[in-house]
Amino acid sequence: MMANNVKKGNAFTENPIVRAIGTQKIVVVAVLIILFGFFCIASPAFRQYSTILSIMDYSYYTTLMAIGVTFCLITGGVDLSIGTGIICYGLLGGFLINHKGMPVAVGLLVTLLAALVIGTLNGALVAILELPPFIATLCTMMICRGLGSIATGGLSQNWPPAGSEQGWFRSIFKLDLGTIKLPLGFVWVLLLVILMSVVLNKTKVGRYIIAIGSNKEATRLSGVNVIKYQMSAYIISGFFAGLGAIAYAATFQAIAPGTGAGLELDAIGGAIIGGTSMNGGSGSVAGTLLGVFIMSMLKTGLPFIGLQANWQQIITGLVLIVAVYIDVLKNKKMQ
Amino acid sequence: MGEVILTMKGIDKSFPGVHALDHVDLEVRKGEVHALMGENGAGKSTLMKVLTGIYSKDEGTITYEGREIEFTNPREAQDAGIVIVHQELNMMGHLTVAQNIFIGREPMKGGLIDDGKMNEEARKLFGMLNIEIDPTEKMSRLTVGKQQMCEIAKAISHDAKVIVFDEPSAALTEAEIEELFKIIRDLRAKEMGIVYISHRMDEIKVITDRVTVMRDGGYVGTLVTAESTKDDIINMMVGRVIYEDPKTQSTVKPGAPVVLKVEHLNAGKMVQDVSFELHKGEILGFSGLMGAGRTETARALFGADPKESGEIYVNGEKVEIKTPMDAVKCGIGYLSEDRKRFGIVTAKTVAENTTMACLEEYMKGIFIDSRRENEVAQKYVDDLKTKTPGVDQLVVNLSGGNQQKVVIAKWLAKNCDILIFDEPTRGIDVGAKSEIYHLMNELVAEGKSIIMISSEMTEILRMSDRIVVMCEGKKTGEIDIAEATQENIMHAATLRK
Numbered sequence: 001m002m003a004n005n006v007k008k009g010n011a012f013t014e015n016p017i018v019r020a021i022g023t024q025k026i027v028v029v030a031v032l033i034i035l036f037g038f039f040c041i042a043s044p045a046f047r048q049y050s051t052i053l054s055i056m057d058y059s060y061y062t063t064l065m066a067i068g069v070t071f072c073l074i075t076g077g078v079d080l081s082i083g084t085g086i087i088c089y090g091l092l093g094g095f096l097i098n099h100k101g102m103p104v105a106v107g108l109l110v111t112l113l114a115a116l117v118i119g120t121l122n123g124a125l126v127a128i129l130e131l132p133p134f135i136a137t138l139c140t141m142m143i144c145r146g147l148g149s150i151a152t153g154g155l156s157q158n159w160p161p162a163g164s165e166q167g168w169f170r171s172i173f174k175l176d177l178g179t180i181k182l183p184l185g186f187v188w189v190l191l192l193v194i195l196m197s198v199v200l201n202k203t204k205v206g207r208y209i210i211a212i213g214s215n216k217e218a219t220r221l222s223g224v225n226v227i228k229y230q231m232s233a234y235i236i237s238g239f240f241a242g243l244g245a246i247a248y249a250a251t252f253q254a255i256a257p258g259t260g261a262g263l264e265l266d267a268i269g270g271a272i273i274g275g276t277s278m279n280g281g282s283g284s285v286a287g288t289l290l291g292v293f294i295m296s297m298l299k300t301g302l303p304f305i306g307l308q309a310n311w312q313q314i315i316t317g318l319v320l321i322v323a324v325y326i327d328v329l330k331n332k333k334m335q
Numbered sequence: 336m337g338e339v340i341l342t343m344k345g346i347d348k349s350f351p352g353v354h355a356l357d358h359v360d361l362e363v364r365k366g367e368v369h370a371l372m373g374e375n376g377a378g379k380s381t382l383m384k385v386l387t388g389i390y391s392k393d394e395g396t397i398t399y400e401g402r403e404i405e406f407t408n409p410r411e412a413q414d415a416g417i418v419i420v421h422q423e424l425n426m427m428g429h430l431t432v433a434q435n436i437f438i439g440r441e442p443m444k445g446g447l448i449d450d451g452k453m454n455e456e457a458r459k460l461f462g463m464l465n466i467e468i469d470p471t472e473k474m475s476r477l478t479v480g481k482q483q484m485c486e487i488a489k490a491i492s493h494d495a496k497v498i499v500f501d502e503p504s505a506a507l508t509e510a511e512i513e514e515l516f517k518i519i520r521d522l523r524a525k526e527m528g529i530v531y532i533s534h535r536m537d538e539i540k541v542i543t544d545r546v547t548v549m550r551d552g553g554y555v556g557t558l559v560t561a562e563s564t565k566d567d568i569i570n571m572m573v574g575r576v577i578y579e580d581p582k583t584q585s586t587v588k589p590g591a592p593v594v595l596k597v598e599h600l601n602a603g604k605m606v607q608d609v610s611f612e613l614h615k616g617e618i619l620g621f622s623g624l625m626g627a628g629r630t631e632t633a634r635a636l637f638g639a640d641p642k643e644s645g646e647i648y649v650n651g652e653k654v655e656i657k658t659p660m661d662a663v664k665c666g667i668g669y670l671s672e673d674r675k676r677f678g679i680v681t682a683k684t685v686a687e688n689t690t691m692a693c694l695e696e697y698m699k700g701i702f703i704d705s706r707r708e709n710e711v712a713q714k715y716v717d718d719l720k721t722k723t724p725g726v727d728q729l730v731v732n733l734s735g736g737n738q739q740k741v742v743i744a745k746w747l748a749k750n751c752d753i754l755i756f757d758e759p760t761r762g763i764d765v766g767a768k769s770e771i772y773h774l775m776n777e778l779v780a781e782g783k784s785i786i787m788i789s790s791e792m793t794e795i796l797r798m799s800d801r802i803v804v805m806c807e808g809k810k811t812g813e814i815d816i817a818e819a820t821q822e823n824i825m826h827a828a829t830l831r832k
Contacts (some may be wrong), residue, residue, distance in 0.1 A: 047546055202702045211691065214680040221639055221677050222691040222745065223663025281682050 024275035024326065025184050043112025043304035051300065052172075056183040060173055060247040061086060063189050063289060065267035066274075067196050068240025070288045071233040073271055074200070076213045076280025077126055077133030081118060081140040083264030088148035089114045090255045094157030098135035104166045107159070110248070111299040112242040118144060119238015123231030136313045149257035156256045160251040169303060170250045174215040185247065189289070192243075196236075197285045209233050255324070255333070269316065270295050273323040279331060296321065336544060337365035340400060341417075346385055347394035355381045357553040358395065363461045363497060363528040368519060369559070373549035374572055374825075375625050375790040379532050382549070383499050387419055394523045400496070418498035420486045420503060428475030431455035436489045460488040465516055480511030487518060499530040504538060504625055504800045516542050533671050534624045536565050536829045548572055566822075571827075573640050573792065573821035581796035584814050586779070587617045593651070595667075595753050595782045602635035602647030607808040609645075612787060615752065616779045618786065620799025621788040623828050628808035629788045632670055633657040633755045635663045639711035649753070663692055665753075668746030669741070672788070678742045683729035685723050686712035688730050688741050692749040715744035717775060722827040736767025743774065756777065758786045772798060794820050806830050 022305045039046045065082045072079040093111035096102040102110075118140055125136035160166035164174065174187030200206035208229040211219040220226045249255060274291030276283025295316060341363040348356040356378050371379050384390045386397065388406030397404055399415065409419075417605045426435055433453045434441075442452040457470035466484050474482065483503060490498050498518070504512045514537040519542060522529060531543055539546060540560060548571040550556040570673045595613040598604055605628035613619050621629045635642040638656040647654055649665045656662045662669070671677035679688050686705075689712040690697050697708045712726035719742040723733055728743055741757065746754055756775065760768045775798060778783055789795050795802060802810035802819050804827035812827030 060398075198702075202697065202705075204701075204703065207687070207694060207703060211680050211687075214682045215676070218677050218680055219670065219691070221637070221659050223660045223749075224691070225660055281680075305749065309714060 003082075016028055022284065022287070024274060024318075025090055025287050025290060027326075028080070028274060028287065029296065032290060032294055032297065035301065039297070039301040039304060043301075044154035046301060046304040051304075053181060053183055055296050055300045056186050057251050058062065058300065059292055060185045060251065060262070061244040062266050062270060062296065063292045064192070064247055064290045065264065066147055066241050066270040066292045067192060067285055068237035068244075069264070069267050070178045070196075070274075070276050070283050070285055071200070071236045071270045072133065073268070073276045073278065074207050074213045074280055074283045075230055076216070077230075077233065078137060078268065079237040079241075080124060080264050081122060082133065082138040082237060082244065082261040083262055084145040084148070084269060085115065085238070085241045086245040086248050086263065087255055087257070087260030088118075088144040089160070089242055090206065090249045091148040091152045091257060094159050094244070094249065094255055095155075095161065096154045098157055104160060104169050108246055110171060111245050112239070115238045116235065116240025117238075117244060119241065121144045122238065123234030126234060127230035139265070143257060145261065147259070148260075153256055154257055156231070156254045158254045161253070169246070173247060173250045179328045185250075191240055192240075193285050193289045197234075199281050200283075205229060205232050210281060212220050212279075215281075246286050266295055267292070269320050271317060272327070275323075275327075277331070278324070279327075291323075295321060336367045338361065341386075342398040343382070343386065343395065344398070345395035345398070346382065346392050348381060348385055348390060348392055350520060356385065356392075357551075359552075359554040360551060360557075361530075361547055361554075363530060365496075365526045365528055366523050368523055368531050368543045370543040370546040371530055371549065372534070372539065372546055372568060372572060373555075374688065374792065376548040376551075378552040379549055379570075380501065381552070383501065383530070383532070385418060386391055386499070387417060400670040404781055413493050416494055417499070418490040418493055418495045418497075418509070419488055419499040419501060420483065421501050421575070424483055424603065426474050426485070428473070430474055430476070432468055432474055432485050433470035435485060436470075436492060456492070458487070459740035460492055462603050463491065464488060464521065466514075466518070478511070479506045480508065480514065480821060483507070483511075483515065491522075495527065497528040498528070501532045501628075502534070503531070504533060512538070514610060514644070534763075534829060535832060536568065539568070539648050540565070540739065542558075554628055564707045564726075569822060573825050580830055581798065581819075583791075585617075585800035585816050587800050589616050591615045591617065594649065595786075595828050596651075597636060597649040598646045598648075600632065600635060600647075602631060602640060602642040602645075603808075605808040606635050608643070609805070609808075609810050611803050611810065611813070613784050614780055614800075616776060617800045618748070618779055618785045618787055619807065620795040620796050620802040621786060622792070622795045622802050622824050623805040623811075625790065626807070627805040627828065629805050630757055631787065631808070632805070633669060633757055634828070637667060639669065663749060663751070665754045666751050666756065668692070668749060668751035669755045670746070670757060670759060672761060674735070674742060679730050679738055682729060684727050684729055685721070685733075685741055689726070689744045689748050692745050708809050710794065711748055713746070715732050715740075715747060717746055718747075720770065734767070735764040736771065738762060739767075739771060740774075747778075752782075753773050753786070754786050755786045756788065756793070759787060760789075760791070760794065795819075795824065796821070 001183040025178065045051065052224030065086065069082055071080045089111045092114050093107035096110055097104055097107040122137050122140055125131045126133045160294065175182040175184040208219065208224055212226055212230055216226060270292030271283065271288040272291065273294055276288060298316055299312055340348060343361040345358065346356050355797050356598065359378065359382055361382065381390065387391045387409045388410055388411055436457050437453050442449045454470040461468050464487065468481055470485060503515060507515060509628045519529060533539060544561050545557055546560055547557045548568060550572060558567060592612040593612045594615050598610045600609045609632050624627050632638045636647065638658045638661050646654055654665050656665065675681060686709050690708050694703065697704050697711065709726050716723060716726060717738040721737050723737060730738055757770055761769065762814055775785055787798055796819060800816055802814045802824060804809060804814065804824055806828055811830040814823060
């Protein structure tokens with residue numbers, strides 16, 4: 001009845017190092033390395049520094065969205081508004097710069113503020129009005145799409161190009177030293193992943209977000225303000241969508257109204273591949289980073305071996321099935 | 336009463352660690368309403384589950400219409416004409432009345448469901464029962480009483496010869512009960528055998544012909560209702576030897592201050608005008624039968640469910656408790672009867688569960704201080720003798736008794752002075768049980784106060800200093816332990832006000 005009553009896993013999963021990092025993360029890292037190795041061998045063009053740089057470039061905004069949405073997923077919810085959201089926020093910021101003559105700094109600030117407003121709205125709908133997260137954020141997803149178009153009168157917005165006077169913000173993510181371009185954005189993303197890992201595992205917000213996802217009613221009956229903490233997950237998601245919008249604006253030449261739907265699925269897919277459970281209660285920010293990398297690696301790598309975008313969709317879908325099935329198996333074992 | 340239609344003889348059934356049925360007999364005649372009575376856990380439901388093939392029996396025989404039978408699933412029993420009208424109705428609210436009645440055996444016409452015929456058949460059934468229900472109405476739009484009529488109609492449509500009613504009146508109003516009795520009398524007149532499970536003594540006298548009493552999984556006896564008194568039945572229900580010594584005297588110090596006073600608490604049907612006081616160092620037992628409203632009272636008091644009215648005083652001061660957060664601030668902790676759903680976060684560690692209610696005390700700036708968190712968790716693991724390999728163990732891996740200790744640790748870490756234990760030993764084995772009892776006694780000796788909701792009479796008599804008895808949402812008695820007996824508690828518990 002005592003210690004021997006406790007379930008034992010196999011030798012691999014009980015290894016202290018494996019336990020500390022998590023089985024799924026080790027698997028994901030292995031897959032990542034294998035994929036990278038495979039593409040490098042299969043295609044000489046893939047080995048180029050510029051290719052690696054572009055993989056990174058295109059991963060920033062997805063990674064940032066994914067970090068935020070991880071928190072919603074851990075509460076047992078989801079945030080679908082982030083895809084059209086980043087387009088909407090980027091359009092608002094760009095519009096102020098292009099048509100109202102505002103400095104870029106103001107544009108960036110407005111982009112973030114808009115994201116926080118939508119994030120807070122999502123949180124209120126889910127935590128206070130108790131709408132199902134899927135529906136609530138589906139609605140704000142539509143609202144964001146419409147809002148971006150209306151605010152800009154349906155015009156695409158070009159944020160100031162690199163090298164121009166106002167284009168300094170682009171070097172936040174890619175530092176052009178003339179001879180070499182440095183993926184500075186990767187440093188920020190890494191720092192944010194570390195920061196948010198600490199928030200998730202070491203602060204009250206994180207602890208209660210995990211607790212709510214595991215058993216909301218037991219958490220409430222422990223005297224925890226579940227409304228506040230559930231809401232904060234959506235605000236975090238909104239904030240990171242705002243950061244994602246800035247990354248998107250810095251990466252692409254133009255932002256087109258009416259686009260963005262589907263980008264959230266890349267972010268959510270990345271989080272799931274990284275081991276975050278759709279049922280809530282467990283997940284990790286580092287895992288999310290790795291998951292998104294697998295997604296972008298497939299996206300960028302497959303064309304190099306002659307498989308076009310449609311194939312990439314199919315393969316991503318298959319990878320997701322495997323990832324979710326692992327989650328299902330884990331949950332079965334828990335019961 | 337006609338000839339015997341159903342005989343269960345020497346039915347014996349064991350589950351791992353529990354002897355659920357110990358050679359139980361039951362005989363039902365045609366045209367008879369036969370009451371099956373007993374306390375919570377006496378084995379009534381288990382017996383009925385054996386009858387309808389949900390459980391297989393270990394020993395004994397079931398004779399039905401002169402043949403020995405053994406059903407392997409409820410469908411077989413149903414086809415043979417034995418059906419249960421469950422207490423909790425198994426209805427699909429979005430389907431119509433007729434669709435519910437004929438689910439799984441819809442009349443077909445050319446590959447499509449013949450709704451017209453189905454509604455016609457349902458109408459005929461209701462005609463037979465003399466009740467007015469529109470078969471095309473959505474089930475969810477009917478009252479609970481009417482839904483139950485539909486269940487009965489469904490039973491009849493299976494050509495039932497024996498109908499088991501499992502606490503049919505629990506959710507019904509007086510008027511609905513009258514209507515139900517009318518139908519039951521009709522069925523009796525049609526020579527059906529009826530088993531009627533209920534706790535309500537006055538109903539038993541009104542509607543039944545004979546009573547079979549069960550206790551602790553055993554058969555006590557069968558009486559003819561008209562020839563027996565309410566006291567006879569109660570004595571048969573509780574006449575058990577108590578192996579554990581009951582408390583004889585309250586251990587509360589004379590003049591101990593009132594730490595919690597609840598006045599005129601109202602919350603829906605299950606909590607009506609409940610008032611009581613809890614003294615420092617007291618274990619206040621809450622007794623009553625299933626559905627008496629004890630858990631609902633605790634949840635309303637704790638702010639887990641909304642209350643309509645009522646005042647709560649903690650240490651003489653009036654407090655507003657609207658959410659569990661408020662209750663915890665007042666120093667009240669609640670240990671739910673359903674640990675897994677409401678008590679613990681099973682997928683988290685012992686340490687994380689321990690500090691769930693008091694995390695702010697284990698912070699270093701904005702960060703959780705894991706070292707101190709583990710220390711406090713370890714302290715309570717030691718104090719409560721929780722058996723776990725470590726504080727980083729997931730709670731899901733612990734046994735029931737040890738999970739309960741983790742929940743207790745959560746409230747002790749929060750330094751709650753008023754603890755509500757809702758069925759503290761449910762699902763806990765005997766050894767761990769006495770440890771929990773010991774712990775509760777230690778807690779009150781330290782000056783904490785406990786409200787203990789329990790459906791086990793022995794537990795109530797062993798632990799409580801005073802006993803509040805509830806029946807159907809109302810407080811029906813308050814008994815000091817010195818005067819408490821199983822009989823006077825059971826009297827109050829079956830008292831309908």
